[in-house]
Amino acid sequence: MVSQHVLVAPDKFKGSLTAAEVAARVTAGLGVPTVELPVADGGDGTVDAVVACGFERVTLEVTGPTGVQVEASYARQGDTAVVELAEASGLRRLPGGLEPLTSTSFGTGELIADAVRKGARRVVLGLGGSACTDGGAGMAQALGARFLAEDGSELPPGGAALKDLARIDTSGFLDVEGVEFVVASDVDNPLLGPHGAAAVYGPQKGATPDDVQVLEKALSRLAAVASRTHGLMGAVEHDDRPRPMGVAGAPGAGAAGGVGFAALAFLHADIQPGIEYLLDLLGFGDHVTGARLVITGEGSLDEQSLRGKAPVGVAQAAAKAGVPVIAVCGRRTLSDEELGAAGIEAAYALTDLEPDPAVCMAEAGPLLERLAARIAAERLQGE
Template sequence: MPRVLIASDKFKGSLTAAEVAAAVGSGVRRVRPDVDVDSVPVADGGDGTLAAALAAGFSSVRVTAAGPTGQPVDTAYARRDDVAVVELADVSGLVRLPSDPAPLTAGTLGTGEVIAAALADGCRRIVVGIGGSASTDGGAGLLQGLGARLLDGAGRPIGSGGAALADLESLDLEDVRARTDGVEFVVACDVDNPLTGPVGAAATYGPQKGAGPGQVVDLDDALSHWADVVATTTGTDLREAAGAGAAGGVGFAALALLGAELRPGIDLVLDLVGFHERLAGVDLVITGEGALDAQTLHGKAPAGVAEAAGALGIAVVAVCGVNRLDAARLDAAGIKAAYALTDLEPDVSRCMSDGVPLLERLGQQIAETHLVGTTPLALT
């Protein structure tokens, strides 16, 4: 009996990874009811990471924490044994902004509060997906959520957000060190930007979070000051470290103050969900995401899935909302064919609203093309 494994990311704004897998699997079974179809939702370390962990058998632990502008939000972390998975986007992300962007004042306090809750519950390995951040606070808010005291010249706590770092005079890490002693931190990070400078957190990602040119300069200056204070406090300056600029500088805080290991997001998620073990005996892998484009080739879920499956000689095809990659680039990524919703329905809005039946049709096409008889598509 042929075996198919569906390992797709979400279709952003339309369907979760689990919904994509269910629809595609339904289509495959219509043509080949004898095929053993398994699914494992995946993500690249940004939004969807929490859902992937829960689908893989982690338990959800509900937490109320501060959103990026300080308003409380209901969120969760995923737990299995003493491992906790925290998704920054679900508490401190752009999707949690109540209205307009807040480039100078949005912070990551809530992410620290969720991590603190996991630590209080006995978790000793903390995996943090940091994609989708709404702030450029250098991870200062995250540290405050873990008990750090960031004080101005009058001994008062500084405000939220990157701009407030300009007022920082002293940093007290005693409570953070006590709380995180012996804890392993692993952070999903797919960029190599430093904290500051022309390709730093503010310059590269600040405009995406609503920062104008003058605000970018102010944020970069504030982050430089933050790095100075951290270097004075710890004796080590990691502002130029690859990945320090990730998620508005959360990468810097994780490296410099939590001793974190930074890993590519898709590699980390594939390990978390047991993807490699699920490949045993599989004949065909179906991966996907909302748009297959140039970014797909640089650390996104389909490329990571294809690399892992291809290493074992397993053929990979992809489903997507829209495909912007030609056959040569797909093949170079280890993806033998791509099936897009827009091939069936040119109206993108209808693709988003009618994604399930369209994906079922794509599943049927894949089965008809690559599961003919009992012989799945072979790698060539």
């Protein structure tokens, strides 16, 4: 087959451009036939990316992380729904300052419930950008679970309240029989311990060292009560790997402040590498067939990019098809050797054109078009 097009498959430039906007700007600057395929790794921007690829956006009013109502969206195509935790329960939904002890994932559960009630048989849950460390209790509450204190009263929202958890009542839980749940996440942290949700991610959400201790004890209580009262720890057995404390010790249980735990325990979800799963969902393999080049990218190409982020995932998928990959970015801290080892032949940064990061953020679109024109002149002429 004669190679014809350039496949433009970037993630967002956070704070500047959505993935779809990045793809459009690159196409405008290249001046050659392209196929635009905005991508995401399950984090912030996942819904925007899949909507740009043909999914329908469904918007509704749900409970934000502090209890204030917010407008949030999920994406739907056929009987598949893509729910992004950051849409309802993300840091960007906080109306004021960070609230690490009381923020809730309730709104994410409301999005899932709406998707299931409207006929979704597969729900993909993207985790990232969470404002809460509630072990997914809020999400489970929105789906009908009741988290009760010793006196039978319902616990208030937030992770800290779980220290008083005595019983979980799932008798009114949403009927999810026959619904497949997939968590798209590259986080492999367990729920508890030094690598757990509270210790690693709590400080990013404003938790002080004392707050981290409170949240750790509360999440430990959640795991213990769930295990004792509902046998939930044995609900997910996809392989023979040893799992300390069952689901609480499973890789990914600590994702998004422990929402991964609730997805495993209450929804029997399967955790998949975020970018790999979403590339599959978006049909990357079909689009890369016949391409002469793949252009991927994200706002910052740095060490985090090497840990399962979109550009490296795209490069690995393109390598299987034998198609070379280059990247565009706002800035880069990776060496040519590190990029090469990740399967990326070269990277073009906005800071190559404009050294002032503030200008790069403000003028990302026009600068990206200029960068794409440089790529076309250096790599696509005469082909």
